[in-house]
Amino acid sequence: MIPLKSLAAALLLLAAAVPPADPELGRKIYQEGIPGSAQPACASCHRRSGFGTSEGGVYVPRVTGPVLFQPRQLRRADLFRNLYQESQTPLYSARVRDPRLRPAYTPETLAAALREGRDPAGRALDPLMPRYRLSEEEMEGLTAYLRGLSAVPSPGVDGETIHFATVVAEGADPGRRKAMLDVLEAYVRWKNAETRHSAQRVGFSPWYRDEFQGSYRQWRLHVWELRGPVRTWPEQLAAYERAQPVFAVLSGLGAGPWRPVHDFCETAGIPCLFPNTGLPVAAPPGVYSLYLSPGLTVEAQALARYLSGSRERIVQVYRDVDEGRVPARALREALGAARLADRAVPPGRALTPAFWKRLMGETRPAVLVLWLGPEDAAALGPATGAFAPVRQIVLSGSLLGDPASVPSGLHEKTWLTWPYALPGHEEPLIYRVRAWMRARGIERSHERLQLATWFALAVTDHSLTHVVENFSRDFFVESVEEEAENALNPGLFPSLSLGPGQRYASKGSYVVRLADGAPGGVEAVSGWIVP
Amino acid sequence: MTWRSIRSISALALLGAAALQAQPRYVRSEERIAIPAVTLIDSRGERVPLAAVLDPSGPVVLQFIFTTCPSVCPLLSSALAGAQGEMGEGARLVSISIDPEYDTPARLREYARRFKAGPRWRFLTGNRDDVAAVQKAFGAWRVNKMSHEPLTFLRAAPGEPWVRLAGPVSAAELLAETRRLAAR
Numbered sequence: 001m002i003p004l005k006s007l008a009a010a011l012l013l014l015a016a017a018v019p020p021a022d023p024e025l026g027r028k029i030y031q032e033g034i035p036g037s038a039q040p041a042c043a044s045c046h047r048r049s050g051f052g053t054s055e056g057g058v059y060v061p062r063v064t065g066p067v068l069f070q071p072r073q074l075r076r077a078d079l080f081r082n083l084y085q086e087s088q089t090p091l092y093s094a095r096v097r098d099p100r101l102r103p104a105y106t107p108e109t110l111a112a113a114l115r116e117g118r119d120p121a122g123r124a125l126d127p128l129m130p131r132y133r134l135s136e137e138e139m140e141g142l143t144a145y146l147r148g149l150s151a152v153p154s155p156g157v158d159g160e161t162i163h164f165a166t167v168v169a170e171g172a173d174p175g176r177r178k179a180m181l182d183v184l185e186a187y188v189r190w191k192n193a194e195t196r197h198s199a200q201r202v203g204f205s206p207w208y209r210d211e212f213q214g215s216y217r218q219w220r221l222h223v224w225e226l227r228g229p230v231r232t233w234p235e236q237l238a239a240y241e242r243a244q245p246v247f248a249v250l251s252g253l254g255a256g257p258w259r260p261v262h263d264f265c266e267t268a269g270i271p272c273l274f275p276n277t278g279l280p281v282a283a284p285p286g287v288y289s290l291y292l293s294p295g296l297t298v299e300a301q302a303l304a305r306y307l308s309g310s311r312e313r314i315v316q317v318y319r320d321v322d323e324g325r326v327p328a329r330a331l332r333e334a335l336g337a338a339r340l341a342d343r344a345v346p347p348g349r350a351l352t353p354a355f356w357k358r359l360m361g362e363t364r365p366a367v368l369v370l371w372l373g374p375e376d377a378a379a380l381g382p383a384t385g386a387f388a389p390v391r392q393i394v395l396s397g398s399l400l401g402d403p404a405s406v407p408s409g410l411h412e413k414t415w416l417t418w419p420y421a422l423p424g425h426e427e428p429l430i431y432r433v434r435a436w437m438r439a440r441g442i443e444r445s446h447e448r449l450q451l452a453t454w455f456a457l458a459v460t461d462h463s464l465t466h467v468v469e470n471f472s473r474d475f476f477v478e479s480v481e482e483e484a485e486n487a488l489n490p491g492l493f494p495s496l497s498l499g500p501g502q503r504y505a506s507k508g509s510y511v512v513r514l515a516d517g518a519p520g521g522v523e524a525v526s527g528w529i530v531p
Numbered sequence: 532m533t534w535r536s537i538r539s540i541s542a543l544a545l546l547g548a549a550a551l552q553a554q555p556r557y558v559r560s561e562e563r564i565a566i567p568a569v570t571l572i573d574s575r576g577e578r579v580p581l582a583a584v585l586d587p588s589g590p591v592v593l594q595f596i597f598t599t600c601p602s603v604c605p606l607l608s609s610a611l612a613g614a615q616g617e618m619g620e621g622a623r624l625v626s627i628s629i630d631p632e633y634d635t636p637a638r639l640r641e642y643a644r645r646f647k648a649g650p651r652w653r654f655l656t657g658n659r660d661d662v663a664a665v666q667k668a669f670g671a672w673r674v675n676k677m678s679h680e681p682l683t684f685l686r687a688a689p690g691e692p693w694v695r696l697a698g699p700v701s702a703a704e705l706l707a708e709t710r711r712l713a714a715r
Contacts, residue, residue: 045602055677056603058699087678091556091698127556128606128699485675495659499599499630499676507632527658530632 022137026145029138039130047500048287049474050149054082057089058128059096064472065151068105077211077468095126110146111139154473156247156270162217162471164188164460165246167237167275170227171255179446180253180276181223183453186440188219191461195219215468222246226261233260241268247471251275251456253449257322262289271477274456274505276449278398279322282330285503288477292452293493293506296371299396299417300327301531302509303369304334312366312391313339317351317359320344323399324371331369334531341365351376356383360390369394374405381407394511403514403521411514415525419509420448420492423520427491451490458488494528557681557698559708564684564693567664571627571657574639581665584653586689589621590712592705593684595671597630598642603681606699611683612646613702618709624652629666629676631656670695687712 031048033041042063046052050064059082061067076083082096102121105113109120114132117125134142156163166184168177198209199216224240226233237260249270252261254277262281265272265288272289281289282297294301307314316331318324324344332340341363345351351372360368368390370377377400380387384407387393395406397416406414421427433454437444444450463479484505485497493506508530515523570580585591594611596604611624618624626642628634634642639654648654656662666672673679683696685708694712696704 040605044605047601053601053677055601055679057680058603058606060602087673089680089697128602482675482677485677487674495632497630497632497676499597499633500601501599502633530635 021140021144023141023144023148025138025141026143029134029142030145030149034132034134034138037133039132047474047478049472049478050146051470051472051475051478053478054086054088054092054096057092059092063146063149065147065149068110068146070104072100072102074099074101075211076208077215078470080208080211080468081466107140107143110143114139114142150470150472150475153471154247154476155245157217157471160218161220162464163220163222163244163246165222165224165240165249167224167226167249167252167254167261167272169233169253169255169261170225172253173255176276176446176449177253179443179450180251180453182442183437183450184221184251184457186437186442187454187457188221190440192218212465212468215465221250224249230257230260234264237261237264238268241270246270247473248273248460248476249275250460251453252277254279262286265289269473271473271480273460273480274452276452279326280504282326285501288473289503290477290480290498291504292455292496293419294504295419296323296327296396296398297330298504298507298531299398299419299509300330301334302419302526302529303394303417303511304331305529305531306511306526307335307367311339313341313364314367314369315341315343315359315363315365316369316371317343317345318371319347319373319376321347323373327371327396351379351383353383353386356380356386360386365390367392367394371396371399373399374401377405378407380410384409387413397512397522406514411516414514416512416514416522417509418512418522418524419506421494422510422512422524423522424518427489429487429489430491433490448492451492455488455490455492455496458490459483462486462488555698555700555704557683557696557700557704560695560697561692562670562695564668567661567668569657569661569664571655571661571665572636574636574643574654574656576636579655581655584623584625584655585686587623588688589623590619590688590709591623591625591684591686592618592709593625593627593669593686595629595666595669595679595682596626596642597628597676597679598634598638599630600676603679603699607681607683608642608646610700610702610705611652612648614705614709615649615652617706618651619713622651622709624648626652626654627662627665628654628656629662629671629679631659631662669693685709685712687715 030042033039045060046063050062052060052062079096100123102119105120112118113125114134117129117131119125195216195218202213222244226236249265249272252275254275258275258277258279259281266286270288274290274292278295280291280295282294316328318328328342343359370393372395377395387410392415393410393413394415397418400416403416433451434444437450459480463476463483466479467476481498481500481502489496496505498505508528510524510528511526512522513525514521566581566585568582570578573579592611594607596608608626615624628639634656636656639656643654663672669684671682680697681699683700685694694708696708
């Protein structure tokens with residue numbers, strides 16, 4: 001018989017020798033792979049959220065905590081899209097319909113699955129799932145991590161309501177603010193009315209809708225106004241989030257840099273979808289911040305690509321604010337400082353004909369690039385004579401707003417960077433969106449802005465139906481990555497698409513010339529340039 | 532039940548079992564494809580007519596991929612990477628991006644490095660409409676790239692029909708199919 005004291009001592013020793021499971025090690029293995037191994041990381045197929053994918057005819061199942069550590073549940077609503085709404089191969093359809101019932105995973109059966117490719121029912125896992133070599137410590141860490149993976153719903157959702165916010169920066173034009181909020185508020189009202197209607201039909205579902213009852217939520221929109229100096233914005237955003245957490249931030253209106261909002265979204269882990277800003281964070285891409293376009297940066301880069309063939313001297317002039325500095329820097333980096341001369345003008349200083357005459361005399365550019373807004377553009381009129389030796393003047397279509405702001409005397413030699421679809425080739429969906437706005441009494445005062453706002457809402461709506469009751473922010477972002485491409489483009493950009501890890505839905509720009517007879521007053525001189 | 536019939540049935544069952552185990556997970560078919568006269572862009576950023584890539588004599592293996600593809604394209608490209616060394620001198624490998632706006636030449640170079648692509652393996656991107664025309668010619672077009680099928684096309688020589696492998700393929704299966712092409 002073993003003496004009790006020795007047994008106790010032995011047990012204590014054992015307990016001390018076994019390190020506690022490290023979920024942080026598990027997270028690293030899940031997201032980045034086993035250190036030193038060439039095998040793909042779990043997240044590359046099962047995704048960061050653990051909700052898997054159905055890409056390329058291959059069904060990658062869910063490995064979230066609730067799914068793994070419970071017996072397999074068959075919930076048609078969860079697989080609805082995979083079953084009925086995707087165009088897939090027969091092999092895929094068969095796989096998705098295969099029940100593959102199994103008991104809950106335990107640490108032992110999970111280890112067997114990863115090392116030997118067997119599920120707890122003894123079935124072989126798909127041959128496409130790798131067999132991994134994991135140490136005990138790695139296995140325990142991974143198990144601990146998986147238990148917690150997407151195990152609780154994200155903040156901002158309760159049994160009845162899903163909360164969203166939109167950010168409006170101080171200094172945003174009041175007309176644009178109203179135009180955007182009109183669309184946001186009308187969509188939320190419309191959506192909630194539809195949801196109430198569907199939710200009233202519990203138990204009466206001649207078709208599949210009843211299976212989605214658990215997923216219906218009333219949308220609630222909060223407007224997060226940012227006031228005062230930019231350095232106080234992070235504090236304000238954090239305070240808003242503390243007062244009422246939101247599931248995601250939709251659309252929004254910037255005036256100046258968007259970076260403080262981007263950084264907040266990244267730190268707080270809140271999806272921030274498609275804000276209306278020409279100054280998104282262009283690099284490095286975030287995890288939670290998604291943009292319609294890289295904005296002024298891509299306009300400058302596309303222009304550089306278009307001008308790269310020639311050796312002509314280029315001068316660029318910009319206001320010394322972000323809207324000028326950012327594209328100016330991008331153009332300088334793309335063309336090289338040797339080819340390009342810069343002139344930064346402090347905000348508030350008038351751009352007089354004398355200024356232009358002196359500048360043209362000193363620099364004699366063949367191409368003059370002006371990162372200027374409509375007022376500065378209009379003020380070019382009196383200086384027309386000074387620009388006689390300049391071959392081409394280039395302005396930004398997004399900064400300018402309306403091409404007609406360019407004085408008519410300069411139209412002949414003016415190009416614009418144009419990061420949008422060309423007028424006159426409207427997407428069919430634009431007519432439906434216009435009709436939707438008209439039916440809700442929304443004044444179409446800023447169509448570009450309103451179409452962009454509508455897109456953010458429509459993608460959110462479609463992505464949430466895929467998420468069903470699994471209110472995970474990561475899963476939502478992955479859903480948006482897929483949905484962005486699905487025929488929701490209201491025509492503001494030639495095409496919108498995302499993908500795993502992609503963060504800018506439109507990726508290029510045209511260079512257009514002013515053409516008074518043409519639709520929208522512009523005509524392309526380049527193709528669609530993706531730098 | 533005679534001893535002889537038991538033996539025949541067992542033999543058949545064994546053969547059947549062996550055939551099932553050897554069953555590839557892809558579907559093989561043949562078709563003639565009219566290659567559109569488009570100019571694409573290679574991973575060095577140079578414009579190259581697709582015909583120039585496909586017309587020279589020798590076998591060609593072609594796949595449609597995109598660099599942010601989570602599961603299927605890494606599988607397809609790994610298979611090609613595993614087979615590339617043993618395909619023979621004249622063989623050319625081509626991967627065409629179905630997400631050409633994101634897959635710039637720089638991203639294609641990074642993808643090529645990931646799969647240790649040799650000099651005979653070219654990566655092509657281009658303008659959205661041109662790439663869509665190529666996809667449609669090969670029957671590989673989908674509105675949403677996430678719905679793409681895992682497809683590998685092989686052709687023994689210009690003018691010959693293309694062999695279409697729809698489904699996941701391993702390096703060994705690719706090599707077997709290439710040899711089968713050469714044997715015709």
